[in-house]
Amino acid sequence: xxxxxxxxxxxxxxxxxxxxxxxxxxxxxxxxxxxxxxxxxxxxxxxxxxxxxxxxxxxxxxxxxxxxxxxxxxxxxxxxxxxxxxxxxxxxxxxxxxxxxxxxxxxxxxxxxxxxxxxxxxxxxxxxxxxxxxxxxxxxxx
Amino acid sequence: xxxxxxxxxxxxxxxxxxxxxxxxxxxxxxxxxxxxxxxxxxxxxxxxxxxxxxxxxxxxxxxxxxxxxxxxxxxxxxxxxxxxxxxxxxxxxxxxxxxxxxxxxxxxxxxxxxxxxxxxxxxxxxxxxxxxxxxxxxxxxx
Numbered sequence: 138x139x140x141x142x143x144x145x146x147x148x149x150x151x152x153x154x155x156x157x158x159x160x161x162x163x164x165x166x167x168x169x170x171x172x173x174x175x176x177x178x179x180x181x182x183x184x185x186x187x188x189x190x191x192x193x194x195x196x197x198x199x200x201x202x203x204x205x206x207x208x209x210x211x212x213x214x215x216x217x218x219x220x221x222x223x224x225x226x227x228x229x230x231x232x233x234x235x236x237x238x239x240x241x242x243x244x245x246x247x248x249x250x251x252x253x254x255x256x257x258x259x260x261x262x263x264x265x266x267x268x269x270x271x272x273x274x275x276x277x278x279x
Numbered sequence: 280x281x282x283x284x285x286x287x288x289x290x291x292x293x294x295x296x297x298x299x300x301x302x303x304x305x306x307x308x309x310x311x312x313x314x315x316x317x318x319x320x321x322x323x324x325x326x327x328x329x330x331x332x333x334x335x336x337x338x339x340x341x342x343x344x345x346x347x348x349x350x351x352x353x354x355x356x357x358x359x360x361x362x363x364x365x366x367x368x369x370x371x372x373x374x375x376x377x378x379x380x381x382x383x384x385x386x387x388x389x390x391x392x393x394x395x396x397x398x399x400x401x402x403x404x405x406x407x408x409x410x411x412x413x414x415x416x417x418x419x420x421x
Binding site: 217224227236 | 326329347348351362364365386387
């Protein structure tokens with residue numbers, strides 16, 4: 138595995154792992170500003186999607202879409218936001234962000250200033266985990 | 280084509296078109312806060328990636344990655360940000376955002392409050408267009 142000293146995604150899981158395969162992991166981002174945010178993280182320290190082979194891009198995106206499907210099935214968000222930024226941590230990780238009309242930032246991105254105080258939402262991690270496994274078992278996103 | 284009355288991406292191109300195929304278009308987002316931002320827009324009015332068939336997702340992402348490769352070749356950014364949000368306009372469009380260490384928001388997302396005034400950057404649209412065509416002709420992102 139390609140790792141980089143000091144990279145937090147090389148030295149830690151980056152959240153509560155709900156799925157792992159030979160090259161990637163899916164985590165619940167427990168510290169996120171928005172509840173229910175998942176991240177799909179490449180295990181190797183690579184900065185950009187176009188640094189990966191077409192096959193590895195496809196594998197990573199299949200997991201992103203499987204996670205989107207799981208988040209939709211588990212949380213029924215009003216919208217899903219997908220983003221690969223990596224400005225602070227240039228190690229490929231995709232944010233899969235369930236959005237709700239009454240969340241703190243809607244309709245702005247979650248990185249903008251909040252518009253309101255959102256009501257607390259209970260996120261059932263086990264439901265997301267089960268949905269992700271069902272989705273992958275069903276071939277979704279492959 | 281599936282369209283929706285009142286959707287700005289159904290009723291207009293959404294920027295200066297630099298590439299178009301049977302299902303998608305790539306535009307330079309001339310009004311964007313950040314110079315050099317491209318958008319890859321599905322022609323049909325569809326909200327989420329997991330509303331598309333696996334084949335159509337793959338086609339759209341291949342164009343996103345070809346655009347990333349073109350933006351990298353043309354502008355040599357320090358980082359690329361990719362995002363599909365659609366909170367304001369729930370019609371699939373991917374932002375391909377070249378980031379520079381000295382841009383107005385780095386290392387924050389471009390939707391956060393700016394940290395500084397960025398120097399003006401001249402963006403050569405023709406170079407991005409040519410890079411995109413070269414990339415697609417070379418099979419990149421396919």
